[in-house]
Amino acid sequence: MRIQLSKYIFISCLIAFTSIVSHATVIDTTKVRITKKVKKTTAEIIGDIPGEILKLPFYILDFSIEQITFHTPMKNVLSWIGTPRPAAFYTPVAGYNSSAGFKYGISFKFQDVYSKNDYFKTKIYYSTNKYQSYQIKTRSKDFFTKDFGFDFYFRYKKRPREDFFGVSNQSVAHMSANYNLENTEVKTQLLYNAYEQADFSFILGYLSTNLYNGENPDLPGDLDSITSNTDYHLADGNLDDSRFITYGMEIEYDLRNNKGQPSSGTHLISQLIRYRGVGLSDDLRFSKYSIDVRQYLHLWKNRIIALRAVVNRLNAYKNNTKATPIYILSSLGGKDYLRGYSSGRFVDNDFALFSVEYRYPIHDFLDLFLFHDQARVYGNLTDEEFFTNWKSSFGGGMRIWKSDEVKAVFQIGKSNEATKLYLEMEAVW
């Protein structure tokens, strides 16, 4: 019995002893750490000094941007970029080109006004160089029946610094002059949706244009002196005011996979418009036709090659006693046709243009692109050597888009004459 008891006592002591000397990583929350604020060591403070000096400008930037982001209009702009558009909305109009300067204005769009996908849109803008534009546009593709609709367009614009370099593909850059263009256009179109991808439209319009002396103080702007200068290759009537009734038709064939941000498919727009002079231009008649084909090739993961070919032709009637006004002629230069050259840099009856763009996404709503444009004007495209004396440019830019709609395009075009910067709130193609 005694042995038994001493055995139990021994085992108990052993257990007790083992428990004293055994240590596991047991969580014992009775062991409380008295915390003290972590402070930087002297070495850390000294080590931070060069960095803090370099950061100073960014502290100022931080502060400035904080003020901007707290400002309500900026919040609204940010929310506009980030959300799908409501049925009716205002959007800012902004742009820049070297002739107009900075454009600013507002646009109001009322969607689904007659039925789904119809719209009514007004747009007003001014620019720092006194350019102005007032525009109303409304479109309903199924206003009359399921396949018949209409489009109405009115625009008044005044462009006091329109560049002019003379007529012909050989015009030279340093011969630039400028004129003030005032233009009013009313156009109605009867739309016929022939089948899913093809639209036909019949066009009837009125176009009134007045020319005044240019307002760019750095360039010749007196219309009389421009007319008399033989280097511009002008003919009688080239700088006249004019009034025209226009009529014609347009075919649009659209096989793009997405209208706002296409990555594959073809898009073709062809127009034939006849101009019949009225009033002070009643001796002028001519017709213009154009074909604009865009092809989008998806390479991989939204890397896209976009190709574009445009041919514009103008046929004046043989009985015309005066030449066609320069502002009606086909012109190259600017963001739409031949980037990297001044707007209206090359003017003549016809032109041909080829563009290639490589577009690649860098973010959900950001694309970068590189482009090459090649184009020239012709007095008569069929009579001249088609492949000689082409003008070319290259460049690149960024497209901001959301909900399959391009919201802004920033691009730089470089030619052997100039480097041009373009900022627009819409995409051309």
Next chain:
Amino acid sequence: MKRLILLLFIMVIALQLSCAHNPHINPEGPFWKDDDTKAIPEPEYDEPSLIWLSFQRTTTDQLFELLDIDRNIRKISGKPTQAKNSNCYDEVPNSSWFTNRHGHPDTRLSPEEIKQGLQRTKGPDTSGVWKVFRPKVGGATPGFWIEDIHGDQYIIKFDPLFNAEMATAAAAIGSRYFYACGYNTPQETIVFWNPDKLEIKKGATIKGKNGKRPLTMTDIDSILSMVNHEPDGSIRSLASLNIGNVKGPFMYKGTKDDDPNDWCPHEHRRELRGLYVIGSLVNHYDLKDHNSMDVYVGEPGQGYLKHYLMDFGSILGSDGKGDKHPRKGYANMFDLRDILVTSFTLGLKSWAWQNSLGPRYSSIGYFESDIFEPNKFDPIIPNPAFEQMTYQDAYWGAKIVMSFTEEDLIALIDAGQYSNPEAKAYLLKTLKERQRKIGNYWFDKINPLDFPELSQSSETINIKFHDLAVEYGLEDDNAVYYYKLLNENNSIIHEATVSKTEIVLNVDQFDSGIRELQIFTERKGKDISKPVIFYLMKQYKNNVKIIGIEHPG
């Protein structure tokens, strides 16, 4: 002169790198609780602008980091600033931020406890009327606040119209997962209820175009028209219990000026750094400052701030409003690094997420494990704590992630109340694969020998430890462990190789100084690992004690 300044500067940095005391040693053993719940005056509500903070985190903070010379030198020299709140066992003590609940051998939640999560109430009582007293403001989805017949207040959130179960399941799973991991989270309950239970509480208002106006049932109906209804007319929702006196989100950087308890810069908190790894398991892309909150607990003047994670509706494949974009979780919302790389390579560099096949189940959204890489996880905006994360922080997070057994994961998934068994099976498979990748990656950076247990007899000291890579099935049980015992002069007292996770030392190898037991692991087909270091010291009555654990990275 310039050279002299440069020389002095380099000397200061070198001094700083070499003279830091070893935080892994504490003769008293590890502290397991921080005294950061002392009574403080009630702070003001403070919430910075989300737009501004996102901009700051994405741009200026990145520039500042480039200019942080001290940090860059540390990074280059392989001595990054370690977390400042870990204890001498390289673990995180309990605090107002974190509670050790899971992931430690002697502290685990059962699958039932995981499934239950935090449960202060049983959720809103559906037997009585729900009084709507406020519409929900902010967040990705619509919702409103209700008070049930017991007077408990809940915010009611819904699933997207075309993704039944997705956001509510994500939030229910997320709140339980992060709670089990140790963080403070709100109580989130999935509840099915009938719309005819709703009433407007007297005096409830809504912000209209012309200022505040009374809230009406029409307002509620317009919210309910945007949400998914069950075939029987009931609505599945997430009820989040009102957490109390919210004082705004906590920031992942710096400390809160009006909280005297806030002693450690948040970017140097291990639980916030390691949250990167913990969040990566469930693709918690939305881990930003604004998805956190500080809550004042206690009576005014007598309470303290408790720090919560919240809003888990955007974890797994959910984006709150719909399926998660495949990029989310692999790049920041506006990832300057990715944008620059893509820009300068002209788009020739593409990213794995661009091969996404899209979501397989509408109730889960886009959640996958094939292209998941544990170190490539990216939250919505750069997170300052994550950017300070060291291998040691990641290893700590990985230990918690790996501690979830299959039964634990099933319990979490069950909390989501998915109706489709295939979706549940897919989610379990995906979580297990992601978990395995996390374990493989981070345990490869740190020698995963941990949780030593020491027992001593009069002659020998027996140290057992856990090889976590083997325990979690990441490695075969064929490793050999080479160890050496060093004295304070770094002279080897004893060295040997063992094939079991147990080392026997002689007591006479110890004097009053600190001994360093370095253990290296050699696995078949792999290079010998970095060591894990157990610091040992003979103390009262010749008892040898583990006074520190270090996992060099």
